[in-house]
Every structure is written in C-alpha cells, then in structure tokens.
Amino acid sequence: MFNPFKPERAIIKDIIKETTDTTTYTFSFLDEGVRREFRFRPGQFNMLTIFGIGEAPISISSNPAEPETFQHTVRHVGNVTKFLSKMQPGDIVGIRGPYGTGWPLDVLPIKNLLIIAGGIGLAPLRPVIHEVIDRRPEFGQVEVLYGARTPAELLYPAEYEAWRQAGISLLLTVDAVPSGTAWEGQVGVVTDLFRQMSSRPGETAVFTCGPEIMMSYVVKGLLARGFKPEQIYVSLERRMNCGVKKCGKCQIGPKFVCRDGPVFAYAELLTLPEEVLGGAVR
Numbered sequence: 001m002f003n004p005f006k007p008e009r010a011i012i013k014d015i016i017k018e019t020t021d022t023t024t025y026t027f028s029f030l031d032e033g034v035r036r037e038f039r040f041r042p043g044q045f046n047m048l049t050i051f052g053i054g055e056a057p058i059s060i061s062s063n064p065a066e067p068e069t070f071q072h073t074v075r076h077v078g079n080v081t082k083f084l085s086k087m088q089p090g091d092i093v094g095i096r097g098p099y100g101t102g103w104p105l106d107v108l109p110i111k112n113l114l115i116i117a118g119g120i121g122l123a124p125l126r127p128v129i130h131e132v133i134d135r136r137p138e139f140g141q142v143e144v145l146y147g148a149r150t151p152a153e154l155l156y157p158a159e160y161e162a163w164r165q166a167g168i169s170l171l172l173t174v175d176a177v178p179s180g181t182a183w184e185g186q187v188g189v190v191t192d193l194f195r196q197m198s199s200r201p202g203e204t205a206v207f208t209c210g211p212e213i214m215m216s217y218v219v220k221g222l223l224a225r226g227f228k229p230e231q232i233y234v235s236l237e238r239r240m241n242c243g244v245k246k247c248g249k250c251q252i253g254p255k256f257v258c259r260d261g262p263v264f265a266y267a268e269l270l271t272l273p274e275e276v277l278g279g280a281v282r
C-alpha cells in the first residue's frame, strides 16, 4: 500500500561548502522512475530524512528546470542538519516531497519582481532567480536585495555576475565587516537598501524570506513606501512533523504552513488570529 510518509532514497552527488555553518548538497533519487517524475516549483520544500536520526523540512534551492539533480542549502543547527554535515558524496538520505505552495510565479500576472532575502532566506528564492533568468522576457524590472551577517556569509557569490548579466539588479549589504575582510559594499541591514532600490509599487510583486524579525521590518518599510499587503509574499518557517497537513504541528489558526504555505500573501496573514512576523503591521 502507498505510504505518503515513506521517504525515497536519494544519493548525495556533490557537496559545496557555502559558509562556516551552511552547505549546499546536490541529490538524485536512486529509483529511476522517481527521479524522472520528480518536479518542483520555486519555494517548495522536501522533508529530508537522515535514517535513524530524524527528519527536517528543507527548501529546494536549485533550478526547477533541472529536477533530476536538485539541491538543498542547509544550515547545520540541530540533530538532522548536524548529522548531514558529516555525510559525504555517495551517502544516502531519504527525501519525501515536494511539499507546499511555493512562490506565485505562475499564479500572478507579475511584471516587476522585487526579491528581498536575509541569510539562508536566499535558498528558497534562488529557484525563483533561476526561473526568472530562464523566462527573462516575461518579466520587467527584477531587483534582488540581499543581506547577510558578514561578507563570508553571503550565499552563492559565484552566481552574482550571471544574475547581473541577465539584467537582474542585485544590491548587497552585510551587518558587519570583520577586520581583515575586503568589502567595499554597503554595511547595514537589508532595509537600508530601500534607499537605493529602484523598485516601485506599481505592478511589482515582492517575495521575501529571512528571519521573521527581518521580514517584519521589510513589510513595515514596504507598506510605508506604498506597497499593498496583497503585493507582498513571505515564506514562513514553523516546526513540522508530517509536512502534509495531518499532525497540526505547523498550524496557525486555520492555516497549515506545510500545505497552505510556506509562502503566504501578507494580506492573508493579516486575516489570521495569531500574530505572525511579530504582528508587524495590523
């Protein structure tokens, strides 16, 4: 009988160390049929199992046009992710998914796109950037504002040139520059980049992901600049067990982050009884 909780076996094909505590893994399903049928949308996540250890929800961080080998960018913070940090290419993990709604790239008539990410929050937005580059003529102005704690903690720096070549405006900032580090860019929080950005509310969708405190300031700043709650999409993190709306662990009022999210329009969050993003704006 089909068991939706049984993970498929996937092999680690490649490992890229991004920062001191974050790594990008390339996976491929062992079963050829599963490998061929696997598809995902930007913003969706998988439940990643380390057999005998546990399971964690992790966003897919690679190009949806190349689903046969997909990537997860993982920050090593607890049981599953720290165990993963000891694994090598050729080791086997379990994957079930993809789950969740994803960013509404195909749902909305999006002309201009403003992407705002903090730290590892860039991981679920990187598939959006890949897709935008693949479908570039369909979009107008595309701008990315990205902040990390230090220059060494910026994710995917080797790709920035290709993003800019594709006509994406990329503004970077870091919270601090450790002595001895070369950095000529902006120092400050991601919302400081609002002063330099050229995005304006008209016909622009905003996708943001990062720590909730960051997203709360992002939302406040955008609303103050005339963006509407319906234009702003945030990706939420909640602790999860099942990933498929069965256990209630990720529930916020009537919504389940695993199935109804993790991406929500900010306008939708305003209808929930529980305060999200620290009750950024009511």
Ligand SMILES: Cc1cc2nc3c(=O)[nH]c(=O)nc-3n(C[C@H](O)[C@H](O)[C@H](O)COP(=O)(O)OP(=O)(O)OC[C@H]3O[C@@H](n4cnc5c(N)ncnc54)[C@H](O)[C@@H]3O)c2cc1C
Binding pocket: 045, 054, 055, 056, 057, 058, 059, 060, 072, 073, 074, 075, 076, 077, 078, 079, 080, 081, 082, 120, 123, 124, 236, 237, 238, 239, 240, 262
């Ligand atoms: C939709 C979604 C997408 C995500 N995408 C990514 C991603 O792309 N990359 C990534 O690195 N992470 C991602 N995460 C976060 C990741 O799932 C968590 O960090 C997860 O807890 C890691 O599992 P772990 O077993 O390694 O850590 P855990 O052992 O679960 O510990 C993680 C942290 O939570 C604390 N903690 C443990 N138990 C509890 C508890 N009951 N209540 C509160 N805190 C607790 C621990 O002290 C530790 O600091 C995502 C989460 C969601 C919901």
Ligand code: FES
Binding pocket: 239, 240, 241, 242, 243, 244, 245, 246, 247, 248, 249, 250, 251, 256, 257, 258, 259
């Ligand atoms: S994780 Fe079980 S309902 Fe969402």
